[in-house]
Amino acid sequence: MTVSGRQVVRAVIAGCGSALPRRVLTNAELSTMVDTSDEWIVERSGIHARHIAGEGETTRSLGAEAARRALAHAGIGVEEVDMIVVATSTPDLTFPATAALIQADLGVQKGAAFDVQAVCSGFVYALGVVDALIKTGQARCALVIGAETFSRILDWTDRATCVLFGDGAGAMVLVAEHHPDTPASPGLLVTRLHTDGRQNDKLFVDGGPSTTGTVGHLRMEGREVFKHAVVNIAAVMEEVMTVAGVQPADVDWFVPHQANRRILEGTARKLGIRADRIVMTLDRHGNTSAASIPLAFDLAVKDGRIRKGELVLFEAMGGGFTWGAVLARF
Numbered sequence: 271m272t273v274s275g276r277q278v279v280r281a282v283i284a285g286c287g288s289a290l291p292r293r294v295l296t297n298a299e300l301s302t303m304v305d306t307s308d309e310w311i312v313e314r315s316g317i318h319a320r321h322i323a324g325e326g327e328t329t330r331s332l333g334a335e336a337a338r339r340a341l342a343h344a345g346i347g348v349e350e351v352d353m354i355v356v357a358t359s360t361p362d363l364t365f366p367a368t369a370a371l372i373q374a375d376l377g378v379q380k381g382a383a384f385d386v387q388a389v390c391s392g393f394v395y396a397l398g399v400v401d402a403l404i405k406t407g408q409a410r411c412a413l414v415i416g417a418e419t420f421s422r423i424l425d426w427t428d429r430a431t432c433v434l435f436g437d438g439a440g441a442m443v444l445v446a447e448h449h450p451d452t453p454a455s456p457g458l459l460v461t462r463l464h465t466d467g468r469q470n471d472k473l474f475v476d477g478g479p480s481t482t483g484t485v486g487h488l489r490m491e492g493r494e495v496f497k498h499a500v501v502n503i504a505a506v507m508e509e510v511m512t513v514a515g516v517q518p519a520d521v522d523w524f525v526p527h528q529a530n531r532r533i534l535e536g537t538a539r540k541l542g543i544r545a546d547r548i549v550m551t552l553d554r555h556g557n558t559s560a561a562s563i564p565l566a567f568d569l570a571v572k573d574g575r576i577r578k579g580e581l582v583l584f585e586a587m588g589g590g591f592t593w594g595a596v597l598a599r600f
Contacts, residue, residue: 277448280457281397281404281412283600285344285443288568289335290555291323297433306429316531320436320556323419330362332439333417334375336564340441341376346411352381353412355400357392357560359589360419361385364479372415381409389473390527390588391463392416392560393440397584397596398461404446415441416560423475425487434529435488436556440564453514456579456599460510463594469498473589499533499587504540506595507585514597516581518542521597523576527586528552528562537585549575559588576600 296319297308311317323332333356341348354376356369363371369383388395393416400412417439424432449455472494477486503526511518518541526534528551538548549570551562558565563584570576580600587593 278451281401281444282457284445286568287339288440291321323437329417333415336439336441344443350411353409354383355396357396357416388592391586391592394594401458418559438558438561459597460513469591502593510595510597522580525549
């Protein structure tokens with residue numbers, strides 16, 4: 271990364287927000303629905319509960335509410351928003367994009383709105399897309415939203431998958447600002463995205479408009495996903511830190527995709543990141559796919575852990591396989 275005093279355009283995080291469905295499904299309640307137990311779920315994932323969307327709660331409604339809260343936190347009105355990007359694998363409709371529906375709900379009347387589909391890596395991908403568009407002058411104020419209702423694509427008889435996922439939404443407001451081109455300046459510093467389509471059958475949904483004409487259900491080879499996750503996530507985290515010229519000790523907070531406690535702790539140990547620097551919410555939210563990073567970030571900002579000026583590392587891996595990381599100065 272170039273370190274100089276020259277001014278560059280940065281995509282700066284101006285605010286954040288989140289939204290969760292009203293219903294909380296605990297492991298104890300889940301054990302009455304499928305052959306499992308609280309001990310079994312916690313031991314393998316670290317999850318104790320998750321939120322499940324009810325009647326009238328959709329990816330669109332959750333995403334819009336998270337966006338409203340993010341704008342309020344940023345102190346920015348909807349008239350300033352000129353781009354909305356929604357990361358989701360569970361859209362309200364095949365088309366139009368959920369982002370377009372949210373644009374209408376918020377009353378935004380300018381700019382572009384579209385969805386990004388990279389499963390659990392979706393929010394990292396969306397940050398990368400918006401970062402590039404802000405740097406090239408195509409947006410000045412963007413809403414980046416991760417929103418999911420995975421409960422609607424789960425096979426509730428498959429205990430290997432239905433215990434892991436939950437619903438929710440998180441959002442960030444990114445604004446264009448000019449700052450010196452150094453790692454100390456605020457904004458997204460480095461983004462790196464990867465895909466290995468050869469692994470597409472390890473984590474997928476067995477339906478779609480072009481194949482079965484159905485929504486389908488989530489299917490996963492858990493051991494294969496775990497094996498690839500630790501290697502890929504650690505590698506891309508090292509990649510963004512190397513490009514930025516920072517060390518793991520320089521990172522104030524690690525805000526990962528909330529998939530599995532063992533993956534998160536194993537990755538942190540591999541890179542020398544202290545356990546108390548990991549923002550972990552999967553115990554109460556489960557895996558909310560593209561919503562997990564902005565949900566966790568919002569929680570840590572609002573409870574005072576993450577503060578302005580701190581260096582934050584986001585990472586995720588999802589079906590595809592897709593994976594990526596973003597290093598940002600909040």
